[in-house]
Amino acid sequence: MSMSGIDLSANMLSGEIPIEMGNLSHIKSLNLSNNFFTGSIPATFANLSEIESLDLSENRLSGSVPWQLTRLSSLAVFSVAYNNLSGCLPASGQFSTFDMDNYKGNNNLRSCTSTSGPMAPNGVAGSVADDSDPILYVVSAVSFVMAFWATAAFVFCHALGRRVVLKL
Template sequence: QNFFMSMSGIDLSANMLSGEIPEEMGNLSHIKSLNLSNNFLTGPIPATFANMSEIESLDLSKNRLNGLIPWQLTRLSSLEVFSVAYNNLSGCLPDSGQFGSFDTDCYRGNNNLRSCTSSSGHVAWNGTAGSVSDDSDPILYVVTAVSFVLAFLVTITFVFCHSFGQRVILKLW
């Protein structure tokens, strides 16, 4: 038991670990760093991780974790580095405690995570963490429409004006 009390970090990254993260890992209250990235871990993030009161770095990226980010983790006041990028997490991004200072890159690749803010008793949509672009951007629609029209015109021009295109059309008919 003294061995676990003297450990400052655990790095089990890229070890092909699978299955759910044991809730008992939350009992490692004196741990400063835990890296479980690049494995095949599934299931939810254990809420017991909130018991790791001295943790400074928690990397759970590039796994197959799902569910919500436990709100209990917002009590981790010493957490400086956090990443759950490239999982299957969903729900609202925590924004209290240390989580208010984390960059959206630490959530990238979780298409069902979103930023939610509470104002006047309802939850407002603020976009999706890790998305490349905002779907409500009108410039995106214009660029997409123009690209489609140009691609269509180039295809029609090729089919009717280029000799190879004409041969292909004649063979199909």
């Protein structure tokens, strides 16, 4: 009850993370980063009701981030960067506040919310071509106008264009 955290980082630990670690309901911090853990993130971590910091980065974890972790209302720091995670990122609860850097290095992990696209190959969320780029809008508008006037010029100024229009 008096233990505030566990730091097992960089200890060359391997195998799956024991699901029993989810029974440590009173710890505030758990750092398992920089090891060789495999398998999935235990859904029992949702029982870490007082956890404020959970670092699982730089392991070999696979599967998805369990949706059950969205119940961790005290979680302020969370990182699963540089693993082999896949699937959708949780978007509710505290997870809606986490930066995309917390997930980088997981090429098959993606945001499934309607406001952002899949993670790009470099691990950054959002679409690969940023749709909010004003240059993209300008180029698109200029292309549309040029295509319109080229079509109008062909129809009204070129003999073949006039014949096609008159036959309609």
